[in-house]
Each structure stands twice: as structure tokens, then as C-alpha cells.
Amino acid sequence: MKYGDIIKQMTLEEKASLMSGKDFWQTQDIQRLGIPNIFLADGPHGIRKQTAAADHLGLNPSDPATCFPTAATVANSWNVELGERIGELLGEEAVAQKVNVLLGPGVNMKRNPLCGRNFEYFSEDPYLAGKLSAAYIRGIQSKGVSACVKHFAVNNQEEKRMSVDTIVDERTLREIYLTAFEMAVKEGQTQSVMSSYNMLNGTYTNEHIHLLRDILREEWGFDGVVVTDWGGCNDRVAGLIAGNELEMPTTGGETNREIIAAIQSGKLDEAVLDECVDRLLHLIFTTEAVYEKPYKKEIDKEQHHYEAQKAAEESIVLLKNEGKLLPLGKGTKVAVIGDFAADSRYQGAGSSIVNPAKLEHALGALEQSQLTVVGYEPGFERYGKKNAAKLNQACALAQKGDVVLLFLGLDEVTEAEGLDRQNMSIPDNQIQLLHAVAESNPNIVVVLSCGAAVDMPWIGKVKGLLHGYLSGQAGAPAIVRVLTGEVNPSGKLAETYPLRYEDTPSLRHFPGKEVSVEYREGLYIGYRYYDTADVKVQFPFGFGLSYTSFDYSDIEVQEDGVSFTLTNSGTVYGMEVAQLYVGNDKGEVFRPKKELKGFIKVALQPGESKRVSIPFDDKTFRYFNVVTNKWEVEEGTYQIMIGASSADIKLTGQQFVAGTGAPLPYSREQLPSYYSGKANAVSDIEFEQLLGRKPPVSKWDRSRPLGYNDTIEQCQYARGGFARFAYRLITFAHWFLRKTGKRSTANLITMSVYNMPFRGIARMTGGVINMPMLDGLLMIVNGQFFKGLRHFLKERSSMHKHT
Incomplete structure (x- = not known):
């Protein structure tokens, strides 16, 4: 252990106290041993430090900070150096702002276009997401503070994000959903990881031994700190055993007492606690070191604004340019x-909302x-009213x-943490406006602003389509510079745009509505x-137009990579x-037919050619074998393909690769959908074969009493x-609230009440309501009103006596 001498001087109570927050954003301090508290703040695309009223939903304002383009936007740049530069600025x-741990970046996959938080995530592809997240992390941590990659996993x-059980086979888990995290750990050297709210194959991720110990620590070599998502702790002792050091926010000491009791009863080995304390102390002391010497307390706001604009310029995607209408010439009447x-x-x-x-x-x-x-002319009401x-x-x-420059998109309450979108459409009133304007x-030229894929049945009515995504505080001048040709668009989509939502492979199983x-x-x-599966799409992954053209030629495949010539x-x-x-x-x-295994962004003057190389790495040919584990x-x-998008392959070559001789893990006869790739309607039996076990029943058992991990929504079935x-x-x-136009407040009910598990009431109230009081509430819910009320009042009285 790095800090064994300090740990030896600590009481059991002091060690336990470090394992949960002091308040909403800070860790506990122990002044007699010189252990300071550190500050954690949201910040995937800008610092959200709340020095007054704290919340995790973006309700209360934070201190002003630069709002950079969101991860979904910067992913369209495909520029690792740009990602690292944004990280440095963050x-x-x-x-x-004296923040020790920046809670980001987010690298969850865009499994479905309707996920409400897709604007915070990089891509549907783990390799692209992993490269960019590692770049962000290197940049952030180069300044002496810690990044915190999320949400694992x-x-x-x-x-239902706080309670849903994600059922996924091990190979898919490793290849699709963990690869970006692996790259964040190995290539980015992230100092902290945030565990997610959900369960994974029956176990909450923050207490998942296989995820946190077997994979994260033993296989990847991670020696940093795992932090719960806010209110994401289920069983505190089980989480500690798995290696989830820090629980946030504070629980008013309740879970500290659980840790102490577990050690005293022999349920928890004190050596496990010491190991967790040691890792947390390392995070505290290393991120506090930057403040022990003179540090820059002011930033150059104009310079950061300028760099936010440059990031936006490189991330904007030109999707349609009929008749080369763009760029617009000087004096064009718009x-x-x-x-x-x-x-x-x-x-x-x-939680990612920034006060720009x-x-x-x-x-x-x-x-x-x-x-x-x-x-x-505004043309439409922002929130959908005609x-x-x-x-x-x-x-x-x-x-x-x-x-006509027609600015369309999704509003702030449609794309939000805590709820998923209901469909892929932009609001009807905007589409009606587009059709009406087209008659005039x-x-x-549509300028689109949203953080995720939308369907575009109206695209035939427009000659130009420029997608700015969510481009940050300086996105507006960036868009104008692209419209006028001062900047040649170079963004390419980091996600596929299907023709319609019904074409999405996860359609039948998104979202999980119950268990x-x-x-x-x-x-x-x-x-x-x-x-x-050869399904036509609106725009393929990696697609983006330019005001110039590029030729690809002379591919050469070597053992360690591929090279070719690129010409403007x-x-x-x-x-x-x-x-x-x-x-x-x-x-x-x-x-799959093809998988992204490398990329490079190349700048070229007109007529210029460059010889370009993309190396192979440890991920180029691998797959995860569920037999050998x-x-x-x-x-x-193997086919080696160089493309301008996943659907526009310019050059092809081949490479023979010697294998590792592992046994074949699958039977073609038992898994026909997976061998054909037409996996949008997999049967119960075939999915069971892939999993290697029978999946759990996905519906709520409406006959049983409600418990800690049931949601408030399930009160509709309460006794x-x-x-x-x-x-x-x-x-x-x-x-x-929705009927009267107060959609933000209605969303708040969905986020913080409707989908909240009962244990969240205790975990998110900072000890105001503890678990024994929650037992009383559950008695009321389950039909024992007076008994439950008496229990609740008794436990509240007892808690007040001890505080």
C-alpha cells in the first residue's frame, strides 16, 4: 500500500468515513491526519461546479465556465488531437475552479437512437469512442486533476436506469460495451471510473465482482478509484468488497456504520477496507498536489471561447449539398x-448542463x-405548440x-438525462413549417441542432443540410463560417442515421420497461x-460531405498496418x-461484415497528395472467446478496407493472419440470426443459446410486496x-404539467420520482431519510399504513436523538 503509515494511524470509524461523501460534491476530510477533502464536479463538456444549492439534475445554476461542444459533437471531428486539446482546456x-475530479467523459455506446443521454456519448462504435475518451482523459489529467470515465457499464x-437489469452475453459485453472503457483505462490512464446505476446480468454494477475486480482491476490493471453514480449504491458492503471505493453523495454516516458493523461481525475483512482507503488517499493527495503550489486561478475566457469555436467548426457535418448551393457567396440574400x-x-x-x-x-x-x-422570423414555437x-x-x-436558412432541431426538454426520447422525429410544427416554406x-438550407439521430422523411424538400449537433457556446459563429465557406466542413457522423426507427436492430428490446x-x-x-444485414440507411456511419473532393489510391497492406495515398x-x-x-x-x-479498427484525419491543400499509414493494433483482429474466456x-x-464511410469503401486489400487456435465457441445451426447478421428479431431460444443460460423473467411480479429496489412507478400495483x-x-x-406546457417540470417528475427505486430516497437525501425510516415507508406502501407510520416516526425520532 502507498499510504500504509497513514492508514495505521486511522481509527476504524475514520477509515469508514472516507468511503462516502462529506456532502453532495465533496469527499470527507480528516484534519488531524492532514487528509483534505476533494471536490468532484460534472464536466464532460464544461465545468459544472455548484458552490450554492447542489443537485444532480442540472436544476440549479453553476459557476460560469466554457461550454464546449458535447461529446456527440466532437466525435464527428474524428480528431484525437482535438479531443486531447479539449481535455487540456477542461x-x-x-x-x-478548484475541482479535483471531473466527472467525464461518458463512453456508453449509442445502442439505440432514442437514449435520452446520447448527446453526452461519443459514438455507436467502441473503437472511435475509446480513442476519443482516452484523448480527453490524457488532456484533463495533464493538468494535475483526475478524469472520471463513466458510466461503467x-x-x-x-x-429505469437505477433499477433495470441489463442482460447481455459476455462476448457482446467485452467487444461492444467494455472496449471503450478498456481504452480509457489502458490508453488514457484514467484515475477514476464511475460505476453505473443499473444491474448487469443480475448484479448491480457497483457491487459486480466480475466487472470491477476480474476485468477492471485484474485484467486491465486499473489501480484508481471507482465512484458510484450519485445515489447509485445498493448494498454498501458488497460494493466495497467489489472495489467500489467512494459512495456519493453523503448518506449522513449511515453506510459508514454499515461498513463498521460488517467488519465487527466478520462479514468484511478490514484489509479490504484498507485497500480501498489506500486507493482513495492516492486520488486525494495526487489531485490536491496541484493546489500546493501557485496555480492559475483565472482562465483566458476569450481564448477558451475561440478554441470552443474551432472545435465546433471541425465537428460540423455537411449532410446534403444539392447543386453545390453551399457555400453561400458574399452578398447572398438570406x-x-x-x-x-x-x-x-x-x-x-x-447533470452535464453548463452555465456558459x-x-x-x-x-x-x-x-x-x-x-x-x-x-x-422564429417560424415555430420552440416546445412544439402550433x-x-x-x-x-x-x-x-x-x-x-x-x-432560406432554416434552423430546426430538438428542444432542451426532449434530450435530457433521466428520460428517453419517444420517437426519432423533430417536432411536427417544425416539419409543417419546412413544407410550408418550401412552397414559398x-x-x-436546414441547419440542424440536436445531439442524436433523427429521421428525415422531409429531406427531399431541402437542398442543403448542415448538422451542427450541440456545438457549445461558440457553435453559432462556427456554423456561419461553414455556411459561407470560410471553413470547409470536415465532420463525419459518429453514428448511423436509419431511414426510420423501425429499422433499428434494438427496436423490440428498448428500453427495458420493467425488470x-x-x-x-x-x-x-x-x-x-x-x-x-444490408439494410438501407439515411446516412451511414462515417459519412460527411466537403466543399472539395478526395481521391484514394495505391493501397499497400503490411503485417503491421496499411498505407495508401490520399489526394485533394x-x-x-x-x-x-x-x-x-x-x-x-x-x-x-x-x-459483423466490417468493423472500424483505425482512422486518421488528414489536411490537404488543393492538388496535394500524402502517403497515409494506419497501423494495426491489439484490437485489429481479436474477438472474445466465451469458451477460453x-x-x-x-x-x-481478412479484408482490409479503407473508406470515406462504412458504406463508401475506396480501397481494399487482404491480410492473412495466424490464429491462436482457440476452440470454436458457437454452432452455426444454433445461432442462425447471428451468423447472418439479421439479429433484429432473435427468438427466445436463440438468445438463450447465445447467453448460455435462460434469461430472467422481464416482467414485474405484481403479486409480491414492494422492496428497496422497486420503483415508485410500481406503486400502481401496491397493496x-x-x-x-x-x-x-x-x-x-x-x-x-405537460398539458400546460411545463415540460421541464414534468421531466423532473420522471427523472427524480417516477423511475426512482425506493432505496434512492435514502441514498439521495443525504441522511434526511435513512433505511430504517424507509422500512416504515415500505410498510405503508405494502398495506400496513398505521404500523408503517409508527415505525417511520419512531426511526425519525431515534435518528434525531443520535445526531
Whole structure:
């Protein structure tokens, strides 16, 4: 142990006290031993440090900070160096605000386009997400503070996220859902990891021995700190045994007492606690070291704003440019329409929400450009209400412009932590506006602002489509510079855009509505499914247009990588993302048709050529074998593909690879859907074969009493009439708030009440309600009203006597 001398001086009570927070954001300190507290803050794309009223839902304002583009946006840059630079800037701001641990980046996979938190995640591809997350982490930690990669693991839906059991086979778990975390640990050297709320194959992730000990620590060599998501602790002692050191936020000492009692009874070995304390002390002392010498307490806000703009410029994706309408020439008369033009949609909602130090809007940036703005109309109500007057005024304005710049997208309460989207559409009132404007002026360029895939049945009505994603506080001038050609767009999609939601492979099993969610599609998420099953899409993974053109030639495959020549065959400077895909369709082990195994972004002047190399690495040919329980390589001749997207392969080669000789883990006859790749409708029997066991019943048992891990929603089945009445009140309040336009407040009910497990009431109230008091509440819920009330009041009185 690194800090054995200090640990020997600590009492059992002091050691236990370090294992949970002092308050909402800080760890416990022990002044007599010189152990300071450290501050943890949200910050995947900007620091959210709350120095006043604290919350985990983004309700109360935080100190001003630079709001950089979200992870979903920066992923479209495919630029590892850019990711590292953003990390450095985040690290600088963390130091300036005296934040020790920055809670990000998030690397969960985009399994389904409707996940409400997709705007916070990089990609549907683990390799791309892993490379970018490792870059962010290196940048953040270069400033002396810690990153905290999250949410470990398979947290791919927001509904029931605190209780749902994710059922996934081991190979899919390793190849799809853990690879980005593996890269964050091995390549990024992250100092901390946040465990997720959900269960994984029957066990909560924060107490999952296989996940936290076997894989994270023993296989990957992680020696840092595992932090619970806020209120994410189920069984504190089981979590400690698994190696989940820090529980956040505070529980008012309740779980500390559980740890002490477990050691005194022999249930927990004190050596396990010492090991956890040692790792936490290392995080505390190493991240506090930066503050022991003079440090920069102010940042250059204008410089950071400028760099946020540059990041946005490189992440914007041009999706359609019919007749080369873009870029717009000097003096082009533009009619600016859309509420998002005057009031930018630039970030998501929830725990990642940043109070921007400065904020620019597209309308202001357009008025300062060389374009001629003939007028502005909002055109629609931001939150979906229909307004005929606004629509008509927008159509009248559209007639005055050479081009209509139509700013559309999703609003802040549609993409939010804690709830999933209901569909892939942008609001109807925006689509009606688009169709109406098209009758007035066919030269429409849509500027889209949202953090995830949307369907586009309307795309035939527009000539240009520029996707800004959620581009941060400086995204507006970045978009204008791309529209005018001052910047040549170089972003490429880090996720597939299906033609319609019904084409999504996880359609039948998203989200898990009750007990569990089954990942029946296995490896086949995103382009792995669409390309293998030959399903047409709106825009493929890796797609993005440019104002110039690029030629690929002269591929050469060597044992350690592939090289080729890339030429800018157009007339303007540009950057191209070349992508390496690998496949083996002759193998005996099922796998997708192609998988991303490398990429590089290359800048070229007009007419310039460069010889480009992409190396192979330890992930290029591997697969996880469930028989040997380790990574193996299947012998065979692999297709080496260089593409401008997953669907636009420019060059192909081959490479023979010697295998590791592992036994074949599957039977083609028993797993036909997985061998064909058509894994969107896997049968019960076939999924059971893949899992190697029978999955649990996915429905609630409505006959049993409700317990700690049941949700408030389940009160609809409660034995107690009071609980059923309370449930009806909650659902009525939610309906009424949505009906009266207060969708943010309605979302809050979904996030913090409806889907909350009962134990969350104790875990998130900082000790105001403890577990014995919760027992009383559960008695009331289960039909013992007076007995439960007496128990609750007795335990509350007892708690107050001891505090």
C-alpha cells in the first residue's frame, strides 16, 4: 500500500468515513491526519461546479465556465488531437475552479437512437469512442486533476436506469460495451471510473465482482478509484468488497456504520477496507498536489471561447449539398427562419448542463457576416405548440431571400438525462413549417441542432443540410463560417442515421420497461447491423460531405498496418477522415461484415497528395472467446478496407493472419440470426443459446410486496391504497404539467420520482431519510399504513436523538 503509515494511524470509524461523501460534491476530510477533502464536479463538456444549492439534475445554476461542444459533437471531428486539446482546456478550468475530479467523459455506446443521454456519448462504435475518451482523459489529467470515465457499464437507456437489469452475453459485453472503457483505462490512464446505476446480468454494477475486480482491476490493471453514480449504491458492503471505493453523495454516516458493523461481525475483512482507503488517499493527495503550489486561478475566457469555436467548426457535418448551393457567396440574400437561430440550442439537459461564460447565437453571427440578412422570423414555437401566425410570417419572409436558412432541431426538454426520447422525429410544427416554406422558396438550407439521430422523411424538400449537433457556446459563429465557406466542413457522423426507427436492430428490446432489458441484437448495433444485414440507411456511419473532393489510391497492406495515398482533387483546402475497416466473412466465428479498427484525419491543400499509414493494433483482429474466456484471433484471410464511410469503401486489400487456435465457441445451426447478421428479431431460444443460460423473467411480479429496489412507478400495483393514490397523483401531475406546457417540470417528475427505486430516497437525501425510516415507508406502501407510520416516526425520532 502507498499510504500504509497513514492508514495505521486511522481509527476504524475514520477509515469508514472516507468511503462516502462529506456532502453532495465533496469527499470527507480528516484534519488531524492532514487528509483534505476533494471536490468532484460534472464536466464532460464544461465545468459544472455548484458552490450554492447542489443537485444532480442540472436544476440549479453553476459557476460560469466554457461550454464546449458535447461529446456527440466532437466525435464527428474524428480528431484525437482535438479531443486531447479539449481535455487540456477542461483541465485548466477545473484547476481554476478548484475541482479535483471531473466527472467525464461518458463512453456508453449509442445502442439505440432514442437514449435520452446520447448527446453526452461519443459514438455507436467502441473503437472511435475509446480513442476519443482516452484523448480527453490524457488532456484533463495533464493538468494535475483526475478524469472520471463513466458510466461503467452497459448503461444505455435512461428509463429505469437505477433499477433495470441489463442482460447481455459476455462476448457482446467485452467487444461492444467494455472496449471503450478498456481504452480509457489502458490508453488514457484514467484515475477514476464511475460505476453505473443499473444491474448487469443480475448484479448491480457497483457491487459486480466480475466487472470491477476480474476485468477492471485484474485484467486491465486499473489501480484508481471507482465512484458510484450519485445515489447509485445498493448494498454498501458488497460494493466495497467489489472495489467500489467512494459512495456519493453523503448518506449522513449511515453506510459508514454499515461498513463498521460488517467488519465487527466478520462479514468484511478490514484489509479490504484498507485497500480501498489506500486507493482513495492516492486520488486525494495526487489531485490536491496541484493546489500546493501557485496555480492559475483565472482562465483566458476569450481564448477558451475561440478554441470552443474551432472545435465546433471541425465537428460540423455537411449532410446534403444539392447543386453545390453551399457555400453561400458574399452578398447572398438570406431569410433566417427558426427559433434556434435567435436562441441557440447548444447543449443537453441534466447533470452535464453548463452555465456558459459567453454565448453566441446564429442570428447575431449572420448579421456580422458577408451575407445579407433580409429578415428573421422564429417560424415555430420552440416546445412544439402550433402557431399559424408565426408560420405565415415565416413563409412571407422566405419569398424575400435567395436562400432560406432554416434552423430546426430538438428542444432542451426532449434530450435530457433521466428520460428517453419517444420517437426519432423533430417536432411536427417544425416539419409543417419546412413544407410550408418550401412552397414559398425551394432554396432551403436546414441547419440542424440536436445531439442524436433523427429521421428525415422531409429531406427531399431541402437542398442543403448542415448538422451542427450541440456545438457549445461558440457553435453559432462556427456554423456561419461553414455556411459561407470560410471553413470547409470536415465532420463525419459518429453514428448511423436509419431511414426510420423501425429499422433499428434494438427496436423490440428498448428500453427495458420493467425488470430487465435484453441485448438480443448482440454485436449488431449501428453500422455493424445495417451493413451486415444490408439494410438501407439515411446516412451511414462515417459519412460527411466537403466543399472539395478526395481521391484514394495505391493501397499497400503490411503485417503491421496499411498505407495508401490520399489526394485533394478539388479546388479548396480540406480535411478528410480516412477510415480503416476489417472483416472476415469466411470465418467460422460470426462477426459483423466490417468493423472500424483505425482512422486518421488528414489536411490537404488543393492538388496535394500524402502517403497515409494506419497501423494495426491489439484490437485489429481479436474477438472474445466465451469458451477460453479470453481474447483470441481466428486464423484466416481478412479484408482490409479503407473508406470515406462504412458504406463508401475506396480501397481494399487482404491480410492473412495466424490464429491462436482457440476452440470454436458457437454452432452455426444454433445461432442462425447471428451468423447472418439479421439479429433484429432473435427468438427466445436463440438468445438463450447465445447467453448460455435462460434469461430472467422481464416482467414485474405484481403479486409480491414492494422492496428497496422497486420503483415508485410500481406503486400502481401496491397493496396499500395510500401508495396507489400517491401514484395516481404523480401521474396526474405529470400529465397536467405537460398539458400546460411545463415540460421541464414534468421531466423532473420522471427523472427524480417516477423511475426512482425506493432505496434512492435514502441514498439521495443525504441522511434526511435513512433505511430504517424507509422500512416504515415500505410498510405503508405494502398495506400496513398505521404500523408503517409508527415505525417511520419512531426511526425519525431515534435518528434525531443520535445526531
